[in-house]
Amino acid sequence: MKLSQQQKAYIAGFLDGDGSIYVQLKPNTSYRYKFQIAPMIVFYQSQKENSNLCWLQKTINRGYLRKRNDGIVEYIIGDTNSITELAQNLLPYLRLKQKQAKLLLEVIKRKKNLKTAEEFLALARKIDEFQIINYSKKRKQNSIMVEKILKQKRLLAP
């Protein structure tokens, strides 16, 4: 990923205006702690004007485009290494979403070094913070669900 200063500033502005930085906690029994932690950086555009997303994808050279049924095209960067690289590149230029980018980098770092169910639960609580700083309307405390499942599966003491 080789971005000029000008490209970084433009992409940061575009992400602040019409993008999202968040982490999904998805129930998935095949994972050690029964949840997948999926960090995301997403850009949106209506299908009619998705040339800008094509340019973005070509410039950033990571991630993929996805057409939604409602006519919105999403440009999704979901691979951990790509996200880390992009977030580090944009961090000094972001304004509105700088908090989210910092939190994302912290979650990715802690995710790599997880050793216990207790640490997993603490990370799930950290991920809850996204709901607050993103002013999410369907604000859920996913960590409560995580705690319940980890106890059910005897990964945490009841």
Add this chain to the structure above:
Amino acid sequence: MKLSQQQKAYIAGFLDGDGSIYVQLKPNTSYRYKFQIAPMIVFYQSQKENSNLCWLQKTINRGYLRKRNDGIVEYIIGDTNSITELAQNLLPYLRLKQKQAKLLLEVIKRKKNLKTAEEFLALARKIDEFQIINYSKKRKQNSIMVEKILKQKRLLAP
């Protein structure tokens, strides 16, 4: 208006992501040709996160903020000189809305040199182009209304 290259690139990205460039044609009998031509550059943000719009206003040093009833804050630049200056600054950095910025500058230039009702009608037709390039859902051909009124008022031959 003194913007660094980095600020111009960021603002262009933000405008491409979440802003609007358009021209309103408002019926107004006090005007010579019975319509006011009002060019606009507008940035949007939810009220909870309007700190970025405050920063933008401070940085661009033009225009004003307006709270809508639905919780959206608009940062509006509507003064012709300010728009011209801003559009010229952002033009090389815009991607999605570069067409709109060029059209805006052309409309402003022609507006200054209007001499006849025929020229006014031709300009109204030019303004119709915004509906197309902005993929406006309520696409109206304002020039048809302009022609009708100019003929009613005997400013144009019927």
